[in-house]
Amino acid sequence: MELSGIFITSxxxxxxxxxxxxxxxxxxxxxxHKKGFWAGPLIVLGHAMLELALVVALVFGFKRFFTSDMVVGVIGLLGGLFLLWMGSDMLRGAIKKTVSFEVNSFSKIKIGPVVAGIFVSISNPYWTIWWATIGVAYVLAALKFGILGLIFFFTAHILADLICYSAVSFMVVTGKRFLSERIYRVLISICGIFLILLAAYFIFSGLRFFLRV
Incomplete structure (x- = not known):
């Protein structure tokens, strides 16, 4: 695969x-909804910081660590608990009507978008699996071109995330004026329920990986 192929396919x-x-x-x-358009790019920044650290780790030969069932299992369990906490807090805020897009919602969650991007990414065990499989393959392919290959791969990968989540933030912010408080709380409730269900799935998956050891 040439450099252009690495960039485009990545x-x-x-x-x-x-x-x-x-x-x-x-x-x-x-x-x-809370912080406006820049929330999307800032979340991607946290996500990119974590992935950059992971790429460096992979380059230095820690692939075996990230393919360990023990590691993936622990990440699944801890990540599931983190998602459960986030989803419960969102759902509780919607039910108690303490969330509003006119105020700083979820004030109990003190982490900002950048930190959220880090923790939400690492809470997903399949993010680890993706990097332990597809990610490793891309890193190895990119390394054939040295540092330049890694730059092409990583830039394309993060650029796609930035475009996607910036677009989501833009749509949310521009559409916010058309949302009533009730519709907003319904949206937050749906998101909260989704995270709780996802948490249960991740915890179950984490246990399966953990029990393989």
Missing amino acids: MMVAFSGAMMPGPLLTVTISES
């Missing part, structure tokens, strides 16, 4: 992942 793969429903998309919608 972006396409990243787009396909970013467009799928998941915790990062849910949190982007929530944070965009």
Whole structure:
């Protein structure tokens, strides 16, 4: 695969992942209501910081660590608990009517968009699996071209995320004026329920990986 192929296919793969429903998309919608358009890019910044650290780790030969059932299982369990906490807090705020897009909603959650981008990413065990399989393959292909190959791969990967989640933030912010408080709380309730269900799935999946050890 040439450098152009690495760039184009890396972006396409990243787009396909970013467009799928998941915790990062849910949190982007929530944070965009609270903090405006820049929530999306800032969440991607946190996500990119984590992935950059992971690429460096993979380059230095820690693939075996990230393919360990023990590691994936622990991440699944801890990540599921984190998603459960976030989803419960969102649902509780919607039910108690303490959330509003006119005020700083979810005030109990003290983490900002950048930190949220880090924790929401690492809370998903299949993010680890993706990097332990597809990500490793891309890193190895990119390394054939040295540092330049890694730059092409990583830039395309993050650019796709930035475009996707910035677009989501833009749509949320521009459409916010057409949302009533009731519709907004319904949206937050749906997001909260989704995260709780996803948390249960991740915890179950984490247990399966953990019990393989």
